[in-house]
Every structure is written in structure tokens, then in C-alpha cells.
Amino acid sequence: MILPDAAWRNDPDLARLADALGEAEGLVRFVGGAVRDTLLRLPVSDLDLATSLRPDEVSARIRAAGFKAVPTGIAHGTVTAVLTSGPVEVTTLRRDVSTDGRRATVAFTDDWREDAARRDFTINALSAAPTTGQIFDYFGGVADVEIGLVRFIGDPLARIAEDHLRILRFFRFHARFGKGAMDDAALSACAARAKDLMALSRERIAQELLKLLGVSNPTPTIAVMVDGAILAPVLPEVDADSVERLAALVDREGPSAGDPVRRLAALLPSDPAIADQVGARLKLSNAQRKRLILAAEPGDPGAARPLAHAIGLAAARDRLLLRSADPAAGLADIEHWSPPRLPIGGGDLVGLGLTAGPAVAATLRAIERRWVEEGFPDADRVGTIAAEEVARALRTA
Incomplete structure (x- = not known):
């Protein structure tokens, strides 16, 4: 050929x-x-x-x-x-x-x-x-x-014994190239040796897992891994409910490949503490770990722009796709938008009569809250808000 x-x-x-x-x-x-x-x-x-x-x-x-x-x-x-x-x-x-x-x-x-x-x-x-x-x-x-058959060369058990990471690689390659059912011998060997994953570095596990989650639709493959307890030794948090959450997220993301960190977040319960533990266990980067924690916050995320201003665009997209009842409008609202910076600083408030110290920081927070609530108005409006908040601070001093 x-x-x-x-x-x-x-x-x-x-x-x-x-x-x-x-x-x-x-x-x-x-x-x-x-x-x-x-x-x-x-x-x-x-x-x-x-x-x-x-x-x-x-x-x-x-x-x-x-x-x-x-x-x-x-x-x-x-x-x-x-x-x-x-x-x-x-x-x-x-x-x-x-x-x-x-x-x-x-x-x-x-x-x-x-x-x-x-x-x-x-x-x-x-x-x-x-x-x-x-x-x-x-x-x-x-x-x-x-x-579309992913098949080990020779005896699957022997090949896994040579490199335990091949367990995860088998599922990743099936998710990308496989058609139909998985190779029985390979699947049985992976299930039998799943605990061998515990001998690998967490960095290698995370890298392979994120590659798997980055394919077009990893849900059917993850479902097989959950049924066979493949992930249990390294990610016991992932269960049948996780598969349902991942399937819902993939449907929301549309036809393009989704974000692996967001998909990992979908596999976890809505609990920032658990997300933090998983991020630490997998030795994710600080940025990935922070996204995982922010994505795990339960409840409706609210309006998109205030959310993006508070936690960043990437984390806001994660929360909208994972937690919002109707994420489309919110995603469209921040698609071509960058969170602005408050156009006033502590020195400006001192110039308006505040004494440098805790009152300046507290007043800046109050100004920023109103600025966000009003939809990030321009500098002129911020000046008005600042004057009002400084006057209030001076009255209560």
C-alpha cells in the first residue's frame, strides 16, 4: 500500500x-x-x-x-x-x-x-x-x-506492564480514532491493571487525561472508563453523575472541540474544596487549578459581564457553560468584550479629601461595586460616583 x-x-x-x-x-x-x-x-x-x-x-x-x-x-x-x-x-x-x-x-x-x-x-x-x-x-x-480499531500490539497485559500510561493512551486513542465497540482484550486488560496507574507521576496522568478530554466528544469513552472503574484509583470523584454532567457540557459547547480543563471541571462535584484537592493531586498548573476551583462554585453565575470582571473571561465562560440555565446570551455578551479597569485610584480619592488609609480602600470598593452594578459607565460617571462615595465616607468618619 x-x-x-x-x-x-x-x-x-x-x-x-x-x-x-x-x-x-x-x-x-x-x-x-x-x-x-x-x-x-x-x-x-x-x-x-x-x-x-x-x-x-x-x-x-x-x-x-x-x-x-x-x-x-x-x-x-x-x-x-x-x-x-x-x-x-x-x-x-x-x-x-x-x-x-x-x-x-x-x-x-x-x-x-x-x-x-x-x-x-x-x-x-x-x-x-x-x-x-x-x-x-x-x-x-x-x-x-x-x-477504527485501537488494538495493542501483542499481549495487552504485557504492553501495559511495560508502560502503565498505555491504559489512558488506549482510551484517548479510541476516543479519537475508534469506531464502534472497544477491543475486548484491550478493555479487559485495562480494567484488570487500572490500579497500576497509581505508580505513575500525577503530571503524566494529568497530561494524558486532558488530552483525552480535548477530543471532539470524550463522553462515550469516559462512560466506559467509569463503568470499568478505570479512573477510580486516581480520580475516585468521577462517577455516573460525572458522565451526565460531561455529556450536558459537550452538548452546550457545540461542534468544536471543548476546553479540557472545563471538561475536567464537569466531571467533578460542585464543590470548590474537592476541585482544589483534585487540582493538587494532578499537580495542575496554578492557572488550571484556579479555573477548576472557580468552575466548581455552585449556583447560578448571574450576569456575564460582572462575572467576567470578578473572575476573568476564561473562568466566566466555564461557569456560564457549567452552571447557567441558558448560557448563550451571557457568552455572546462577553465574546468581544474585555473587562475594563476602574478608571480611578486611591490617589484620586485623597485628592477629593479622604485621608490615606483604610477609608480609601473601603471607598474604592464601594465605588467599584456601583460601577459594576451600573454596567461599567465611563470616567465622567465614575467621577460622580466617587464624589458621592467620598462625601458619604467623610460624613461617617
Whole structure:
């Protein structure tokens, strides 16, 4: 079978790189996602090459072709060639020497099949000759791409034992590429080894989970994971009610892919304390953790612009989509709007007669409350409000 033509294959720099790496002698191929996604007529974002050349030879040939060579993963045989169109990873063929479920010790090899066999799923083990596009398929990956089947290479239990993250990767790849029911052997193995996820770093779990939640519609896949208690070891908060909340959110978001952090919030109860615990457990960034907490606030979020002014645009969108009975109007109200800053400061109030100190801060808060309630009027109106609030403060001093 021949790889379909695609825009990325017509890059002259890529052709020059493949030639320099020995394409004519069969020393280099496209591998992995670029082959899979091109078969599916999907955009290709990352390009990976594999080669039987050793890393030092790869680096020398990249530089001889006029490109920068960056040893991004030299211990595992990866050198990045920096092309005009972007980076291309070139990795020497490998075989696993030992694995412990979290990392692998590898050795270099000249055997293309041996390298393909260490990959996770059949659809990810495809490779193709750069110029001719001839596809090399050792494990039935082309057929699995065509029918939308995500299937482990070999024994699923053995593959999961090599890298526990493959449990989550299986569900993510099914959510993106799968059609119909999941592979029975893979699903059974994932359910049997779900507790192995506890051995992984929380950062790796979070990264994979957010990728899963970022696909077009993760709800059916998440439902299977809940039924099989796959997430229970690391996210016991997720249950059948979570699936219903996620389904409702996906319906509200529309046809475009939704925000993964917002979807994670949908999976959690309406409790900021629980959201904070989950954010800490998954070691999310401070910004992601804050959004998760704000999204968990129960109750109607109220008017969109005051909400966005108080908690920010992203968090306001989250609350509207998750909590509002009819979010469309509120979302439209802030679509092309940025929360303004109060056009007056403490120095202005001192100039109006207040003494610097707690009274200034309290009066500023009162002015801001009225400014927000009145719909963020202009500076002239704020000046009037300020004069009134300063007068009130002076009377009560």
C-alpha cells in the first residue's frame, strides 16, 4: 500500500533531509502518527523519522545537509532536525532491554520490525518510505485504521506492564480514532491493571487525561472508563453523575472541540474544596487549578459581564457553560468584550479629601461595586460616583 499524497510530503527541506539520511539505501522512514493521520486524511502536526543510523551519524548528516541538529533525546536516540517548516525528530531504531511500567531502558537495533514491535498500538506502528510512500505494516495497522480499531500490539497485559500510561493512551486513542465497540482484550486488560496507574507521576496522568478530554466528544469513552472503574484509583470523584454532567457540557459547547480543563471541571462535584484537592493531586498548573476551583462554585453565575470582571473571561465562560440555565446570551455578551479597569485610584480619592488609609480602600470598593452594578459607565460617571462615595465616607468618619 502507498501513503496518500499530502501537503506536508511536498516540503523540499524534508526531501533533502530524507536524502541525507540515506533514503536511497532504505535507512530512513516516516513513522507513527504522520503515517496514521495521513491515511485518515487528517492534518499532520508532528513529523517523526526513524533510521537505522546511530545518533552521532544522524547528527553529522543533518548538519551536512545544512540543517541545525539538536540532541533533544540523545540517550534514547533522538536528534531533532530544525527545518524551515519546523522541527523533525529523527530517532534511531530501538528495542527494549528492560521496563518497569514507568520508563524503559533501550538499546539500538537495525531491525525495523523490532522497533515497530515496541510501540503501543498497531495503528501507531506503521512506517513509510519518504519518496515512494510505500507503507510497512507488520501488525495489521492499516486494516485497524480503516475499521477504527485501537488494538495493542501483542499481549495487552504485557504492553501495559511495560508502560502503565498505555491504559489512558488506549482510551484517548479510541476516543479519537475508534469506531464502534472497544477491543475486548484491550478493555479487559485495562480494567484488570487500572490500579497500576497509581505508580505513575500525577503530571503524566494529568497530561494524558486532558488530552483525552480535548477530543471532539470524550463522553462515550469516559462512560466506559467509569463503568470499568478505570479512573477510580486516581480520580475516585468521577462517577455516573460525572458522565451526565460531561455529556450536558459537550452538548452546550457545540461542534468544536471543548476546553479540557472545563471538561475536567464537569466531571467533578460542585464543590470548590474537592476541585482544589483534585487540582493538587494532578499537580495542575496554578492557572488550571484556579479555573477548576472557580468552575466548581455552585449556583447560578448571574450576569456575564460582572462575572467576567470578578473572575476573568476564561473562568466566566466555564461557569456560564457549567452552571447557567441558558448560557448563550451571557457568552455572546462577553465574546468581544474585555473587562475594563476602574478608571480611578486611591490617589484620586485623597485628592477629593479622604485621608490615606483604610477609608480609601473601603471607598474604592464601594465605588467599584456601583460601577459594576451600573454596567461599567465611563470616567465622567465614575467621577460622580466617587464624589458621592467620598462625601458619604467623610460624613461617617
